Amino acid sequence: MGYVMKQEIKRRPFLKSLIGAGVATSLVHGQEKEEGTGEKDGKRIGWAIVGLSRLSERSIGPALKKTKHSKLTGIVTGTPEKARVWQKKYDVPDSGVYNYDNFDSMIDNPDIDVVYIVLPNSMHKEFTLRAAKAGKHVYVEKPMAITPGDCREMIAACDEAKVKLGVAYRLQFEPHHVEAMRFAREEVFGEVMHIDAGFGFRAGDPKQWRLKKAMGGGAMLDVGVYVIQACRYIYDEEPVSVSAVEVKTDKEKFAEVDETITWMMQFASGRTANLFTSFNMGGNNTMTVYGKKGCYGIKPCFGTGGQMGWTSDKEIPLSFPKTDHFKDQMDLFSEAIIDGKEWRVDGSEGLKDHLVMEAIFKSVVSGKVEMVGKVYA
């Protein structure tokens, strides 16, 4: 054990403070009050985006422009033409442009505080280790990596380099999800006992990296991870065992990766969850939480196009305006850096999800209920 301890121990106190915290902007600070040096005003943390993918182009770049405490000061790409487009659009100086070879020289660039890794899943570990070595805080897209072992290495590297490691679980800061956590903590609908949830979409282009095993493809790692995360933060409890079945209807397109997995999770308290993920079915983008006295849900639940909530009690709404998930998570991470506060949605969160996924993949092969591995292995 040891190296994840630091990140682990802060979870419970935080979650107590979550009760009543309400919305996203209060979420980073736990119970502590802002100490108010005033330094934060106007200060902006410099972010470098690694991988100028469609997600970077359509969501992360534009979101950075809306932040208060963040700015784009670096880009890492293997395509010089992309670099030129981004430089122009975001006013990135030549000194902030890197490729995958000279990435490590970022150590000498004081304008870059955080490296946001938006690469195919298989590259998350390598670039996290390199970023930590360059003394940069790391913000890594989900899934954190491919295996729990990767996560442990990434956590250790960031701990050693004394940099923060955040996993881009954007829904942790989305108001419907935050309220859903509060309902569970305060037992607004009684003790929460069961969750039905699923997230899937139809993968189009048969050549995309999401369909390649070596790149870390597959529905579970890509979108199933959201569903696992949601159960864990709604229940504030770790699953002890899982039972999973894989279904493959298109053996050619999904030759290398999982197309559809349905799985159940069991928690020590007796809570259960029935879950689903797919690269070959749209529509299933929902979560319903059943408490002993009523139920509530979010649908659409996991996408970036806006959430819609409902509850079994007309007097208790679950409805908030649409937010920019990327803007919120990045600015909160920047604030945590400025304030020197710990970051809640850290490597231990990624590790815990990967431990669950490891058990799911094991169950798919064994056809048996499999225990979820422990954080302190």
Add this chain to the structure above:
Amino acid sequence: MGYVMKQEIKRRPFLKSLIGAGVATSLVHGQEKEEGTGEKDGKRIGWAIVGLSRLSERSIGPALKKTKHSKLTGIVTGTPEKARVWQKKYDVPDSGVYNYDNFDSMIDNPDIDVVYIVLPNSMHKEFTLRAAKAGKHVYVEKPMAITPGDCREMIAACDEAKVKLGVAYRLQFEPHHVEAMRFAREEVFGEVMHIDAGFGFRAGDPKQWRLKKAMGGGAMLDVGVYVIQACRYIYDEEPVSVSAVEVKTDKEKFAEVDETITWMMQFASGRTANLFTSFNMGGNNTMTVYGKKGCYGIKPCFGTGGQMGWTSDKEIPLSFPKTDHFKDQMDLFSEAIIDGKEWRVDGSEGLKDHLVMEAIFKSVVSGKVEMVGKVYA
């Protein structure tokens, strides 16, 4: 094989005819046209209720009063005071009153055409066999029995006696469920691929028979069976394997029977279902069907208090007035008797659900994916 063949073969033709059939009253006759002897007008089939339980008292008796082709002509009870109350309320002659000992003398009572068995689950088989021997058609509450073996015996006995055997799956005739079947058959929301469903309630009285193993208690047999049924009639396909986990939070109250089971079903076509049943949680009374182009659901889904439907397309409603499930199923069964037509929701339907439940109970113990047994064993 052999003895269920007759009931089995009519399923597919029926389901073709279901397309476009719309609502319940068309459901009994398959593709055949009413042959129109006119005899049905005013004719009423005589029903005897076996077991004057709360269900009989609150639902079945009052429903019989609303039927067009059925009437209460017999009661079977071990409690003479109950018999007197019922005789008065429903105008049952002395000759129509039986107890569990003289039940078999019903063979001499021409006013009784159908015996409706509303006893604890463990007694369904015995009274089905005795009713068939007395030459009466049998209508049996769900679950049909306790094991697939029971179902096979019951089917064989009714086949041999040349009487009809109906299982009281009332939702087969409920308009929201009928429409949900049509959506699936016509692929109104694309090919249906996944179902999330659950049905549970909190069992009150710790002394009730539902908590006793010897009486056929437990959540799965009592309410889980609805969820299995629904998946089977939505998909019009039999599950090939299941994976199930039991959760027990109250080991005293649920010492003898299952409290909560979550399970998954896999179908040869690649369809999946994530399901849930519980005697210790209310609220979960829903079904969501995911097609490749959209989704729809019913919530509340399985109770008698009225269904509410929804779809992902505002232009396609899933909404019907509340119906009396008991009245509809009984009158349709009476009509099938009058018309000499086969009855679709027959013993083979019960057997198929029990084969699934057998695999679920096996999986709970083995912790493995279990294959569902075949109808033609």
